[in-house]
Amino acid sequence: MLERFIRSPISMMLFFAALIGVIYMVHYQSVSNNVESVITLCFLILALVFIVLILFHNKRNPDRRISWKSWTPYELKEEDEGQQWVTFRACRKVYIFYYFALPIGAAVIAFTQHVAYMPLVVLLAMGVIQYTIYWLEERKYLNQQEEVEE
């Protein structure tokens, strides 16, 4: 359950959205230094909780440790050839999404120059859609119920 949460694209999406929220509040909103400190502190606590959860998982499951050194995102499941195939399918769909989203995003930013925070909105939208596509594809194949012998 814990590993599922850590490796879920939805967890990563929420984390990414929170990061964008922090950047927006700190950079584009004229908030007081106190509010800015509280928001940044909340985000750091969130990051710390995530790190503690990974440490806890690694201690309880030494054979399924989540590596700190790896540059591979946690949500990419590559335990065996079936999972690698699902990851390939999901990544392919995400690539196709970016193929169209990048030029459209660039155009949106160019045509809305008067909205200072538009690049952040575009990045947030792209991130949320990316994680959602990945999650839906992974769910389609990996969330099957066990079929017992008849």
Next chain:
Amino acid sequence: MLRNRVKELRARFSLTQTDLAKKIGVTRQTVGLIEKGDYAPSVTLAIKMAKTFETPIEEVFWLD
């Protein structure tokens, strides 16, 4: 299209997807993907399955 009798053979040997997955060294989900015909396994995995079922590989997997 690659067809298979994995589900039928698994039932004959009274194995759950998890049991079979452990025997051939993959996850339960991968066994499910193969049974449903979503994923065509590698030659190595197909041979491992055929050996587990003590059946020639062409009787476990065939082209339709």
